[in-house]
Amino acid sequence: MPLKIYRRGDVWHYRGTVAGRRLRGSTGTGDKAIAQRIAAEREATAWKGNLDGPEAILTxxxxxxxxxxxxxxxxxxxxxxxxxxxxxxxxxxxxxxxxxxxxxxxxxxxxxxxxxxxxxxxxxxxxxxxLGKCRKLTVKRFAVPRVEKTPITWAWVQAFMAAAPPHLGALACFMFLTGARVSEALAVRWEDVNFEERRVKIRQTKLYGEERMAHLPQPLIVAIANCKRDRDNVFRYVSRGAADKSWRSVVRRIGLPMLSAHACRHGFATAMLHAGVDPVTTAKRGGWKNVQHVFKTYGHAMEDETVTDRLIGTPVTQRPDKSKKRV
Incomplete structure (x- = not known):
C-alpha cells in the first residue's frame, strides 16, 4: 500500500509497503503538508530504485x-x-x-x-x-615525483635507543622491525601485544580499517617490556607531533643524521629487500598493498659490487677501499 502519514507526538511519521518493501520512518516535521510531500518523495525514490536499480538512487x-x-x-x-x-x-x-x-x-x-x-x-x-549498489570507479592518480628516500639502518636505531627514553627508543625499534607507520605504532595498546606468541596487532591506518599481525623479534620484546604500563597505548604519545618533537630533540643531542620517524618504515623495507626477502613478502609483512610500490620506492641498489658472488654461493666480501693508501 502507498505510504501514509500518522502523527506521533508533535512529529509526523510515514509507513507502508512499496514494491514489496516495507518502509517506515519520521518526516522530522510537525507540518502535515510538508510531511505528506516528504512521504511522497520517499515513495517515489523507492519505486525508482526498484524499477531502475539501486544505482539510480544511491547517493x-x-x-x-x-x-x-x-x-x-x-x-x-x-x-x-x-x-x-x-x-x-x-x-x-x-x-x-x-x-x-x-x-x-x-x-x-x-x-x-x-x-x-x-x-x-x-x-x-x-x-x-x-555490494551491488553501483558500478566501480577508476580514477587516475596525480603524478608524484619519485624522491630518493634515505632509510634508517639498524645501527642508527641502536644508537638512538641508547640515548632515548625507553618508550621513545622502543617506538623506533618497533617501526624499524615491523614496518609500522608512525600513526599505526602510536595506536598500539598493551592489549594488542602478545609476548608469549611474540606477536602484535597493528591497525593499518592507510588501509581503511584492516589489521595485520606482526612478529616481535627479541630486541623488540625487550624494548617493549622496558616501557612503563601507566597508559593504555604502549608508546605513550597521543599525537604524531608530540612524538616528533621528542624524536628530533634526541637526534640533535647525539648528533645522528636527522632522519624522521617515518624513515624507520623505509629502513624496514630496504633492509628486508637487501636481506634477500622478496618484495611480495616484504609488502605483506610491512602492510603495503602495492608490491610494485615497495619495489620501486625501497629497492635501493647495493653499492657493493661483489654482491654477484651470491649467485654461486660465495659469501659477499667488501673490496678494500682503493682510495686509502697502504702503510
Whole structure:
C-alpha cells in the first residue's frame, strides 16, 4: 500500500509497503503538508530504485554510510562526505573526482590530493559496487615525483635507543622491525601485544580499517617490556607531533643524521629487500598493498659490487677501499 502519514507526538511519521518493501520512518516535521510531500518523495525514490536499480538512487552519503558500517571509515571519510553530500554516485566520474582534489587542496602536491581525496572517494564508491549498489570507479592518480628516500639502518636505531627514553627508543625499534607507520605504532595498546606468541596487532591506518599481525623479534620484546604500563597505548604519545618533537630533540643531542620517524618504515623495507626477502613478502609483512610500490620506492641498489658472488654461493666480501693508501 502507498505510504501514509500518522502523527506521533508533535512529529509526523510515514509507513507502508512499496514494491514489496516495507518502509517506515519520521518526516522530522510537525507540518502535515510538508510531511505528506516528504512521504511522497520517499515513495517515489523507492519505486525508482526498484524499477531502475539501486544505482539510480544511491547517493554518496548513503555509500559512505555503508562504508562506515563496514568499519572502514577514517578521518578522510568525513572530508569527502562533506564535499559530495547527496550527489548521486552514478554522476560522479573520474574528472569530477580529480577536480574535487584540486578544489579541496589547491596548493597541495599530487601525493596529498591522491591520499586525501581520490583514494577515499574511490574506496567508498567501490565498496558500494562490491555490494551491488553501483558500478566501480577508476580514477587516475596525480603524478608524484619519485624522491630518493634515505632509510634508517639498524645501527642508527641502536644508537638512538641508547640515548632515548625507553618508550621513545622502543617506538623506533618497533617501526624499524615491523614496518609500522608512525600513526599505526602510536595506536598500539598493551592489549594488542602478545609476548608469549611474540606477536602484535597493528591497525593499518592507510588501509581503511584492516589489521595485520606482526612478529616481535627479541630486541623488540625487550624494548617493549622496558616501557612503563601507566597508559593504555604502549608508546605513550597521543599525537604524531608530540612524538616528533621528542624524536628530533634526541637526534640533535647525539648528533645522528636527522632522519624522521617515518624513515624507520623505509629502513624496514630496504633492509628486508637487501636481506634477500622478496618484495611480495616484504609488502605483506610491512602492510603495503602495492608490491610494485615497495619495489620501486625501497629497492635501493647495493653499492657493493661483489654482491654477484651470491649467485654461486660465495659469501659477499667488501673490496678494500682503493682510495686509502697502504702503510
Amino acid at each position: 554518496f552519503a548513503q555509500a559512505a554510510t555503508l562504508y562506515s558500517a563496514a568499519g572502514k571509515a577514517d578521518y578522510r571519510t568525513l572530508k569527502v562526505m562533506d564535499y559530495w553530500k547527496d550527489m548521486l554516485v552514478r554522476d560522479i566520474n573520474e574528472g569530477l573526482v580529480r577536480q574535487a582534489a584540486l578544489t579541496l587542496y589547491p596548493t597541495a602536491k599530487g601525493a596529498t590530493r591522491n591520499r586525501q581525496v581520490i583514494v577515499p572517494t574511490q574506496a567508498i564508491i567501490n565498496h558500494a559496487a562490491e
